[in-house]
Amino acid sequence: MNRSVLPRPDLERPALLDVHNVSRLYGPDKGCQEINFRLHAGEVLGIVGESGSGKSTLLRVLAGLEAPDAGHVAYHSANDDTLDLYAISEARRRALLRLEWGLIHQNPRDGLRMGVSAGANIGERLMALGQRHYGQLRAAGQDWMGQVELDPGRIDDAPRTFSGGMQQRLQIARTLVTRPRLVFMDEPTGGLDVSVQARLLDMIRTLVRQLGLSVVLVTHDLAVARLLSHRLLVMRRSRVVEAGLTDQILDDPQHAYTQLLVSSVLTP
Amino acid sequence: MNALLTVENLHKGFVLHGQGGTALEVMHDLSLELRAGECLVLAGRSGIGKSTLLKMLYGNYLARRGSIRLHFSDGPLELTDLPAHAWHPLRRDVIGYVSQFLRVVPRVSAVEVVMEPLLARGADAWDARTKAETLLSRLNLPERLWQLPPGTFSGGEQQRVNIARGFIGEHPLLLLDEPTASLDAANRAEVVALIHEAKARGTAMLGIFHDEDVRSQVADRLLPLDDHLMAKTTHFPGQPS
Ligand SMILES: Nc1ncnc2c1ncn2[C@@H]1O[C@H](COP(=O)(O)OP(=O)(O)OP(=O)(O)O)[C@@H](O)[C@H]1O
Ligand SMILES: Nc1ncnc2c1ncn2[C@@H]1O[C@H](COP(=O)(O)OP(=O)(O)OP(=O)(O)O)[C@@H](O)[C@H]1O
Ligand SMILES: [Mg+2]
Ligand SMILES: [Mg+2]
Numbered sequence: 001m002n003r004s005v006l007p008r009p010d011l012e013r014p015a016l017l018d019v020h021n022v023s024r025l026y027g028p029d030k031g032c033q034e035i036n037f038r039l040h041a042g043e044v045l046g047i048v049g050e051s052g053s054g055k056s057t058l059l060r061v062l063a064g065l066e067a068p069d070a071g072h073v074a075y076h077s078a079n080d081d082t083l084d085l086y087a088i089s090e091a092r093r094r095a096l097l098r099l100e101w102g103l104i105h106q107n108p109r110d111g112l113r114m115g116v117s118a119g120a121n122i123g124e125r126l127m128a129l130g131q132r133h134y135g136q137l138r139a140a141g142q143d144w145m146g147q148v149e150l151d152p153g154r155i156d157d158a159p160r161t162f163s164g165g166m167q168q169r170l171q172i173a174r175t176l177v178t179r180p181r182l183v184f185m186d187e188p189t190g191g192l193d194v195s196v197q198a199r200l201l202d203m204i205r206t207l208v209r210q211l212g213l214s215v216v217l218v219t220h221d222l223a224v225a226r227l228l229s230h231r232l233l234v235m236r237r238s239r240v241v242e243a244g245l246t247d248q249i250l251d252d253p254q255h256a257y258t259q260l261l262v263s264s265v266l267t268p
Numbered sequence: 269m270n271a272l273l274t275v276e277n278l279h280k281g282f283v284l285h286g287q288g289g290t291a292l293e294v295m296h297d298l299s300l301e302l303r304a305g306e307c308l309v310l311a312g313r314s315g316i317g318k319s320t321l322l323k324m325l326y327g328n329y330l331a332r333r334g335s336i337r338l339h340f341s342d343g344p345l346e347l348t349d350l351p352a353h354a355w356h357p358l359r360r361d362v363i364g365y366v367s368q369f370l371r372v373v374p375r376v377s378a379v380e381v382v383m384e385p386l387l388a389r390g391a392d393a394w395d396a397r398t399k400a401e402t403l404l405s406r407l408n409l410p411e412r413l414w415q416l417p418p419g420t421f422s423g424g425e426q427q428r429v430n431i432a433r434g435f436i437g438e439h440p441l442l443l444l445d446e447p448t449a450s451l452d453a454a455n456r457a458e459v460v461a462l463i464h465e466a467k468a469r470g471t472a473m474l475g476i477f478h479d480e481d482v483r484s485q486v487a488d489r490l491l492p493l494d495d496h497l498m499a500k501t502t503h504f505p506g507q508p509s
Contacts, residue, residue: 004270004304006440008340009361011354040353198374205373209387227373231352245327245352252329256285263286 013040015076016182016214017062022071024061029237032058035071037233037243041181044208044215046229046246048222050261053235055218056186062216063103063184064093078181098128102175106187108167111175112159118145118170119155125178144173148203165196172204179211186218201227222265226250234258271339272472273302273325273441278334280320294320298334300491304440307463307473307486312493318476319368321493322443325474326365327355338362338441360388364439366447370430372419378429379404379414385437396436403432407458424450435462442466444475448482460485 016039023033032054039045047055060066062073064085073085078100085093097103105111112121119141126137142152148169150162159167168188175183188204189197205228208215219225225232225246232249234242234257242255253259280295294317302308310318323329325336327347336347350358359365364385373381382400387393404414407428413421418429431447444463448456456479463486466473477483483490 004272004339004341006272006304006338006340006362008342008345009357011350011357013353013357038353043353043356202373202375230356243352244330245355247328248330248352251323252282254283254330259285 013042015039016041016043017076017216018074019062020071020074022058022061022068022073024057024066024068025238026057029239030054031238032061032235033238035240037240039182039214039216041214042212043231044213044217044229046225046232047216047218047235048220048225048232048261049235051220054238055220055235057238058235059184059186059216059218063101064097075182098125099178100181102178102180102183104171104175104183104185104188106190108159108164108171111171112167114160115158117156117158118150118162121159121170121174122177125174129178140177144177145170147207148173149199165192165200168192168200169203172200172207176207176211176213181214183213183215185215187220188217189221189224190219197224204228222250222262234261270303271301272304273300273474274335274337274339274344275300275325276335276337278321278324278336279332280317280324280329281332295493298493302441302472302474304470304472305467306488307467307475308489308491309483309487310474310476310491310493311483316493318493319445322365322445322474322476325441326359326363326443360385360437362440364434364437364442366431366434366442366444368445368449370418370426370433372417372426374419375417377415378409378418378421381418381429382432382436385433389437399436400432403436404428406462407432408455424452424455427451428455431459431462435466438466438469438471440471442471442473444473444477446476446478448477448479456482 019035019037022035025031025033035058047058049055061068067086075083075085075096077083103111119138122141122144123137126140131137141155145152145155150166150169159170162170189200192200201224207213217228229246232244232246233240234249234255236257242249242253242258249258250262253262276299278295278298282292282294284290284292298321300308310321312318320329324331327350331348334348337344338347379397379400382403383396386396386399401414409425409428413425418426421429427447427450434442448459451459460482463473475486477486
């Protein structure tokens with residue numbers, strides 16, 4: 001008898017983040033609690049759930065911006081160290097955000113410096129990595145403006161002269177220019193009109209694939225979650241009630257709350 | 269040849285929490301085997317659970333009980349308890365799926381929709397484009413549509429994009445959910461040809477085809493799902509290899 005000739009694909013990827021029993025509560029069931037998961041390299045993990053369920057709180061804890069009351073977050077860094085995020089110094093955490101991570105805020109005003117030029121916004125994170133060559137910084141600025149479909153001719157304009165959708169694309173360029181290993185996004189397409197949203201989503205999808213990014217994405221929009229994420233966590237009242245493969249969670253939800261969430265939208 | 273896929277005593281039900289916890293039993297004790305280079309066709313009335321079975325094999329639906337195993341050269345892999353992060357590489361490299369309807373992604377052109385499974389494996393973009401265009405032209409999709417997002421395409425045009433996307437990756441296991449449903453005779457014949465070519469390179473296929481004519485041209489065996497929720501498969505005539 002022949003045996004199967006099908007080679008086994010490599011199904012494992014290195015871990016990037018390990019989240020152990022993390023809780024951060026502002027009041028009973030307000031915030032996040034007892035959160036456990038592992039994020040692998042190259043994965044896009046979506047966090048969905050109703051308003052106030054604790055998505056942004058969890059994201060802030062993961063991104064080193066808010067210490068948990070309990071539990072810990074382990075980050076496996078580029079040089080193979082495992083860092084306990086809240087055991088290292090504040091300065092070290094900030095350095096991670098600057099050097100290895102990226103953070104995309106829902107409101108581009110929180111992620112951009114509105115008064116300085118678009119080019120300077122993009123160049124700033126490169127300079128933090130040690131690049132000083134003016135011509136190269138400018139070239140990178142123009143290149144990235146092109147990648148997010150902004151007119152490179154506007155490199156000297158300040159973001160406050162841009163529309164909301166343009167500002168959001170600039171924020172993405174500014175964040176991704178350093179090719180971060182891990183990107184945190186909080187409602188990256190919230191507050192934009194539908195056609196601008198579609199364009200931005202397509203852009204994020206392409207960049208994630210081309211740069212092999214690992215992403216933690218917070219969104220209340222299940223269609224956005226379906227389009228971008230490989231896996232989902234469903235949160236309700238500070239807890240994860242269901243976790244799994246994105247299309248399994250959306251098409252065959254097991255938990256009563258997830259079923260309600262999925263059935264309340266037209267076509268997630 | 270041994271089986272590439274074995275399904276044993278598979279059960280599936282849905283609990284509808286929104287409707288007082290109504291339990292819907294869809295599949296009871298289904299078993300099947302599928303070998304490389306073989307096309308097994310699922311049959312049975314509408315609502316019997318054909319699509320549900322394909323979705324369970326693709327990780328899209330959870331199995332309640334039973335086993336789904338893929339057989340690799342170094343041994344079997346159980347899919348019913350595969351962790352979520354492993355499905356992504358498994359779908360990229362091993363299990364392909366042509367859903368009944370294309371899920372349209374805004375702004376992504378037809379040719380890019382078709383290229384995507386190759387790009388996900390890190391293939392060269394030019395190669396991927398060439399292969400995608402070859403498939404789209406075989407399926408007679410007018411060239412003026414290639415660069416447009418399929419959102420505004422007709423049902424049959426969208427389905428041909430979907431078929432091209434499903435076949436381009438040449439996955440060892442391919443699940444086909446009524447790929448010929450809204451196609452005309454010429455395009456149906458093209459899909460039949462694609463299936464025959466896939467068989468020849470050893471692809472194992474599990475498909476649903478309403479069209480009797482297509483079915484008779486592609487099916488090596490039939491798996492009728494009957495009304496007692498009991499799927500009974502015809503057994504292999506134990507061919508020596
Ligand atoms: N700094 C804070 N001080 C007090 N309460 C807070 C604080 N931050 C968040 N909360 C509360 O914790 C709960 C979770 O808030 P969070 O912002 O994480 O929700 P969310 O899931 O992101 O919601 P949305 O989808 O509306 O953004 C809310 O009830 C919120 O009012
Ligand atoms: N996500 C779901 N939630 C609840 N019930 C479901 C779900 N998916 C399928 N079902 C039910 O399972 C049964 C089998 O559906 P399925 O789509 O597998 O049928 P089918 O044999 O493919 O039918 P058709 O030939 O009409 O496509 C149906 O009663 C259907 O309503
Ligand atoms: Mg929030
Ligand atoms: Mg069906």
